[in-house]
Amino acid sequence: MPHFDAAYNLARWLTRSAEDADDMVQESYLRAFTFFDGFRGGDARWWLFSIVRNTCYTWLRKNGAQELMEFDEAQHSPASNALNPEDLQLRRADRETLREALEKLPAEFREVLVLREIEDLAYKEIAEVTGLPLGTVMSRLSRARRRLQELLAVPAGQES
């Protein structure tokens, strides 16, 4: 099946649960094949990503994922401006630490990071998958990285 691992990876990161990711992927593929008419050429991977994404978001909303309801661009950004880059000592992050930090981010941040860093999509492609304006993709990605960096950082001098 085309792009199966990529679809699974996105669903796994959005749901943060192996079991739920299974359901999301299964549902997405059935939808993809049923509504194949909705696909009008182009890269099938983006199209599939957008189906997985919509399926996961529906699920997140239904399952009371508060992060989605409470997500607010403004709320998630201004405090970070106060941080001086020099205060951020990037901890040598192993895989588990990274994984945990990434999972702590709101779904909207996880999504852009997964699409950019793991799936290596360009900004334009992320905009296509998420239906967000290019500028929003850019700023969201920037904030997501900033948040991730803060989560991974320890105050200078305390690095073990």
Place this chain on the structure above:
Amino acid sequence: MSCKEIQGLMDPYIDRELDLVRSIELERHMHDCPSCARLHEDRAALRTAIGAGSLRYRAPDTLKKSVQAALVERDRQERAPGRWRWFRLPGPVIAATAAAALLIAIWWVRPVEGALQREVVEGHIRSLMANHLTDVPSTDQHTVKPWFAGKLDFSPTVKDLTAEGFTLVGGRLDYLDNHAVAAIVYQRRQHVINVFVWPTSEGDRGERAAVRQGYNVVWFVRSGMAYWLASDLNPAELRQLAGLLIR
């Protein structure tokens, strides 16, 4: 540019999405500003860490199998709708549907052709979804036609129909009706058209058309070759291409 502006451009810069002029400006600034250089270093380190961190989850094989099974099941259901569905429909509708189905069955779809239609449309969808439209991408008929030689035991007609508005995109080997077939790919506007060609023992037969899973299919037999066209292009233009192929 101020440090604040630089910081706003740091991510597009790292992602290689920043234009050249501003990239150079940013690099100059970082050269003189340790604080921004440090930010760049951190962000780049973060990217490397994520990139190298093998954070990708692999789909379990059991899931692959179960999704495949679900798709096969769905396909089967669509081909033979469960009987219970009929009970919900009023009598006249069932009668009319049955009559129409019978007519279609008699006039259009011999059992073999029904299965072939499905195969052809599946072949068409597969070529789009798997990102494997052509083995030999070329708009030149003199490149595409020889490419098939040695791969097939027949030589399909490949025509340049650009003047008529059908652009040759390339050729591909496919497998239909239990043998290897030539798939010649044309494009009209945004619509991709797969023309499947293979030898047949049947005599010449005129065009027939059907709609399957939202795709238009046109097929005919000419000079010992079966031609099957599949596309989301409208039926009229698909028939036009059919006419051009044997002109």
